[in-house]
Amino acid sequence: MEQEVVPALGCTEPAAIALAVARVKELFENTEELEVEVKVSTNVFKNGMYVGIPGMNGERGNQLAAALSLLCGKSSYGLEVLKDCSSEHSKAARELIDSGRVHITCITNRDGVYIEALARSRSHEGYCVIEGHHDCIVEIGFDGKVIFKKDVEKTETVPTLASIDEVFELLREASTDELNKAYEGYEMNKSMAEFATANKKYVCLGVENSIESKIRRYCIEASGARMSGVKKPIMTTSGSGNQGIVATIPVGLVGEKIGASKEKISKAIILSHLFVGYIKGKLGRLTPTCGATNAAAPAAAAGITYLLGGSKEQIINAAQTVLAGTTGMLCDGAKESCAFKAGFGGSIAFSSALLSLEGRGVKSNQGLVGDSIERTLENIKTVSTKGMPDIENIMINLIARQQ
DSSP: OTTTOOEEESOHHHHHHHHHHHHHHTTOSOOTTOEEEEEEEHHHHHHHSSOBOTTSTTOBOHHHHHHHHHHHOOGGGGGGTTTTOOGGGHHHHHHHHHTTOEEEEEETTOOSSEEEEEEEOSSOEEEEEEESSTTOEEEEEETTEEEEEOOGGGSOSSOOOSOHHHHHHHHHTOOHHHHHHHHHHHHHHHHHHHHHHTTOOOOGGGGGGOHHHHHHHHHHHHHHHHHHTOSOEEEOBTTBHHHHHHHHHHHHHHHHHTTOOHHHHHHHHHHHHHHHHHHHHHHOSSOSBOHIIIIIHHHHHHHHHHHTTOOHHHHHHHHHHHHHHHTTOBOOOSSTTHHHHHHHHHHHHHHHHHHHHTTOSOOSSBTTBOSSHHHHHHHHHHIIIIISHHHHHHHHHHHHHTO
């Protein structure tokens, strides 16, 4: 909960780029003439290309995030690094870009989270490297000297759980502080959804009265607002705000619907976070497939099933049922349309929980679904790592061509 469930302002990839730039610029006494080049992995490049920057009235992209950070970013804010930036900084940021002082380069042989920010003035040079986690600074250097270095080989990029059984063991050990943080994260994400749905009515066919419709609508609106640059924080999970939205909102809304206690809802949300961490630990931090549907949605199904009194077997089956229906949904970069994937994730999480409780969830050995969730995730990882790289490169080229 401490490492993987943290607030972020805007999409985590541009935020991580901004964090690296902010940290390296802080090495210089004078930043007025700095030039910055940021080298990023394919996944970071793709996810930040079209996404809105908070408070910038719809302006978007990795390059803008780097330029803004050069002007007003603060590394002490973590993934809320651009908190002090406003639309008033937009013109100056564009001038930095137009003058050739801010560059973004995609490193095609790197995947996952990797960001290297290089800054130069007339007389000095510095760099900052983020790797593994969006806020994990692994190396800083200035004028040819390494001033900070973390052993990446000994640093777990994603905390891994030995087995699915450990997920349930950790849930039983959840502290009061962790329970409070889980609920606060839900309220933060729900606040974004309510802000985005204000004064909007969905009256067609009486959908206002459906809990599944409300789940889908809240996930869509929270994600859409975040992706378009609304300046409100989201509680992330495993490095993603959209994963945080889908992992928390469906669980919290169901808990409120059935009148569950705050403690019970909090435990269900922690279970959801743990499932996300377990799945991402198996599949990888950033993948060619959508994390909101392939990690957060099965996790939310687990949390909902727990809330509704499901057994351990039913909880796991609910997650398996989601994976049977969402595996293969591609990630084509972060942008407003991610909202529809988030909405689909929330909706299928709810329906899969109900199917599992009724004994109608997907049984073992169907397609990529194996005889255990471990086997299912191994199958999905094989497809992702061996079958998807060419698709990923083709997709990045197509996206870049449209810029």
